[in-house]
Amino acid sequence: MRREEMTYLEAIRDGLRHALRDDPRVVVFGEDVGRFGGAFKLTAGLQEEFGEERVFDTPVSESAILGGAVGMGLCGLLPVAELQFVDFGMTAFHQILANAGTTYYRTANPVPITVRAPCGGGFGGGPFHSEDLEALFSHVPGVKVVYPAFPSDARGLIYSAIFDPNPVIFLENKYLYRRVKQLLSEQFEPEDLGAARVCRDGDDAVVITYGAMVHEALQAADELTAEQGYDVMVLDLRTLKPYDRDAVLAAAAATNRVMVVHEAWRTCGYGAEIVAFVAEQVFHLLDAPPVRVTAPDVPIPFAPSLEAAYRPSVGKIKRELLNLIEY
Amino acid sequence: MRREEMTYLEAIRDGLRHALRDDPRVVVFGEDVGRFGGAFKLTAGLQEEFGEERVFDTPVSESAILGGAVGMGLCGLLPVAELQFVDFGMTAFHQILANAGTTYYRTANPVPITVRAPCGGGFGGGPFHSEDLEALFSHVPGVKVVYPAFPSDARGLIYSAIFDPNPVIFLENKYLYRRVKQLLSEQFEPEDLGAARVCRDGDDAVVITYGAMVHEALQAADELTAEQGYDVMVLDLRTLKPYDRDAVLAAAAATNRVMVVHEAWRTCGYGAEIVAFVAEQVFHLLDAPPVRVTAPDVPIPFAPSLEAAYRPSVGKIKRELLNLIEY
């Protein structure tokens, strides 16, 4: 079997390409996604390959994009809408909360849409191009939320998201776009939504995380093993809503020490959900208080010196892991 | 000292009236708030008393209302914007997240605005007139979130919100508007933002809650005392962001058993934050796993039979409290 090396970004493009090839109902649209290939060039080449009917630009109108996707999904297409940055989706959050989230429950008509949204910081994007808003989307009934960390997952999950009969918010991490590479089989395999994955084994503690922080957690774990001999499990959630309860509980049970790491704000962040769930369900199995490592409740700062302090780092994760393990 | 009985709704109106009287910079606006007095008649009489320059109607334009408030706040007014229902604020969430939340951090120019938003269900409002979205607002850096349960608090807190130099999201519970009454002193007293209050003492467990659920929790606690002799503390958070950490920790320490109750959706709901905080901070003081009693992750149903099952009830709270106490 031939294998190609792909970045996270290329893998998502490849997933889109497979979906576009496999089903004529799939359409890809958003601001600048056509000939230009999108702000990150993620959709580069798709319009050329599939034509302007399948891959097209829209005006700067997030509510028209998201509401339009709902209408397309209701009437026979499988739309994939791109938000240029997740931040700008907040101008039309009601389309997610009201139209996308409630329509199937109220009418039994499925809304099979996918919303792709680049997230996260670490590149000097400042307060309005670096947000991680998974907690907001995950609070909405009726939508699914996916946030991959690896090219192979990204490719398989975008494909499954497109063919899922529900609205899926597909969060992509900009920091990973060109930084993470993997050898992927040429033969394409979809990846089921909903399953977490242990991407590093260990029994001294577990870091439950997703997106860019999976990589920071893995590095922190490796360094801890090298430096202190501790073995830390890393659980990549991959799907944030509905999340893999069994995997979370199994990881907690196997390690008795739980840390959640994310790049988003702390208060009412996604980590609160996981920590609360673990505390409720397997309280008696925990040997130490669960820990959240997150960004502080601060608008995302621009200057490198500030952003470095803002974003959870390998060093910070290691320190907190040591505290947790040696509690 | 003379005292008048006021409903929750009248108390908020009285707080607005005091603010309008005390400072000419205060303006009150939104859809239908003027001569009509608002969808709930909460602002009834204010335009008559203070004139159309101070209390005025706007077009159906939530982003203009919220963004306009930010501009007014930056340039010398103390605006109080009404959302007719909190649900509709989601059409302009970016004005809260971007303009209201980040401007002081970035520019050192305060944004002293207040956004009033009727929340909550229990009256057949269906999926788009019953939402409780405090978790979304509480995730936003730079804004404060208030959610009173009693007329006296509502009156004092709206006044303090208006004079606070930060954006304050003032959540009002529609179910309480005309159901809850209190004797209030004629002499007006502001209520500090940020402090929780123990509104029932007890040492067998604590229910941490806010808004309409304070009343359900109080009744559940009273019934448990009568029926089983247990004494349950009820802590009313009153301000949800930033919340009163000391009061939460003190309550957990005093009871060793913690329940959070809210009417909003469970996943990534506000309760997750409180449970996570307690688990992190005072894990060793807990004698039982903390518990969340919330609505399920379901669009808010219309039919009375469904809504009754959707909303946390006194009976449900009691049952869960018994489980918690007898764990």
Add this chain to the structure above:
Amino acid sequence: MLLARRTEERLIRLYHQGRIFGGVYAGIGQEAIGAATTLNSRPEDLFSPLIRDMTVHIGRGETVLNIFRQYLGRATGPTGGRDGNVHYGNLSLGVLTMVSHLGAMLPVIVGAVIARRRRGSESIGFAYFGDGASSTGDFHEALNFASVMDVPVVFVLENNQYAYSTPVSRQYRCRNLADRAVGYGMEGYRVDGNDAVGLYLFVQRLSRKIRHEARPVLLECETMRMRGHGEHDDFSYVPKSLLRKFSRRDPIVRAVKTLVEAGVISEEDFSALDGECRQEVDRAYRRALAEPEPDPATLEEGVYAPRGNDLS
């Protein structure tokens, strides 16, 4: 029109008798608009009615029985009691189910028409909304989007003089809302929304044209909300003179007069029809009343569509 009128009249009575949970929002006085548009539609066309558009539902074939089921929150109704009153539709009749957020359905129907046409039908859309909704950002994004994408939707603006308590003088400052069309590069018309026959003829030409040209159009229908915003509202803020003026222009009375004068129907035909409508309303209400409320045990079912659900 008549069936819708009789249905709403009954709903209003039931509301004031305390027999309807939630609220009742009537389109009395505005019936010509839904009637004239649906009568000009084809099976493949799409509709996004809002709160005053019972004639759209009925015009597309929704039953009065289903409407009572909906208002009574019955398990058997179009939303199974999960949503209430005006929030229903029927995709097999081409009718989308509204959300409350004003303007928010406008991009949805634009997307829906795009989808139907990409799938090979000659569908056009009819999107209904009020003067208040015309102030929302979604109105703007949807009209511009439809224009740029060449999507044939008739944006039916029911200008009924009020948005809740707010008169049009505080909602906009252009002369007519139809003046907004030029800003989207589409045609805009302001017509008498209470003249069913005239409107029917107008929409006939219009719908042919846009089906052919695949272009959107803005159709402002001048009308009047003859009741409160909802039945809880005494609408004392509406000048009596305005109500009087429009009650002389009642769309049903006018349509009957025109049709009788033209010899199309007789007064007796009308009375007979009216009797049938009243009977149908009675029967439907009684039947719906006897049907079950949703089972609370089903509360958490059907939040997500299962895999394998037919997506076509």
Add this chain to the structure above:
Amino acid sequence: MLLARRTEERLIRLYHQGRIFGGVYAGIGQEAIGAATTLNSRPEDLFSPLIRDMTVHIGRGETVLNIFRQYLGRATGPTGGRDGNVHYGNLSLGVLTMVSHLGAMLPVIVGAVIARRRRGSESIGFAYFGDGASSTGDFHEALNFASVMDVPVVFVLENNQYAYSTPVSRQYRCRNLADRAVGYGMEGYRVDGNDAVGLYLFVQRLSRKIRHEARPVLLECETMRMRGHGEHDDFSYVPKSLLRKFSRRDPIVRAVKTLVEAGVISEEDFSALDGECRQEVDRAYRRALAEPEPDPATLEEGVYAPRGNDLS
């Protein structure tokens, strides 16, 4: 204009040398617009510039030093390094600090002008935005709101032919965006945005009028984005012929020509001025470079304003 041009040229050079973190978004070719409007303003007026409006900042008195501080993320800059590049302002100069969300500043400046006028000043507002931003719901809500509330704001639409890679033909279908004005009951004009002198005279009359009448107005300025969306963008999607056409209409060259022909300045004056500008840019850059970055220990400070903060 000249100072802004020289500043941006330097920023562009620095960006391509890898010395600017984040991005650089240039307004080269569009300088006439900010210049002509700020020159017609009074101290109490308000401005909401976006990404191509360096001439608004400079026209209101912002220093080049502060601009370099901002781009270099210095603790001493207008946002103290908390926000980057074009996201700065100075309320004491009447300049609001933008957020990125297109259209989102438009309601803010409307509210700001309302506030200033309620507090007794004769302030008017100048709101800048692009052809892309004109498709956002916020554009619509803000223009309608300003009109209904009688708020004197000049909505300065800088139609520079592109929104990122999207040409105006895929952004709107009206003939001119100024055609949208009638839909808000305000006046709308389309003018040559590259003719600084003509624009100055036009805005002079316009700003007097709206200050007096307290009405908003839509002013579409035809111009061209002469660089990529940002400096990371090679703008190969822009036809060279379009760039050539507009480079013959460079606002600085044209203004100098007009002023020289009119005898207001000489070629030598211009050269001397240019030299001064270049020197100022050099000095400012070097000084800003030497200043400190923000201290990470301050990260969590200043999220909330303290009580007692002067609210006036």
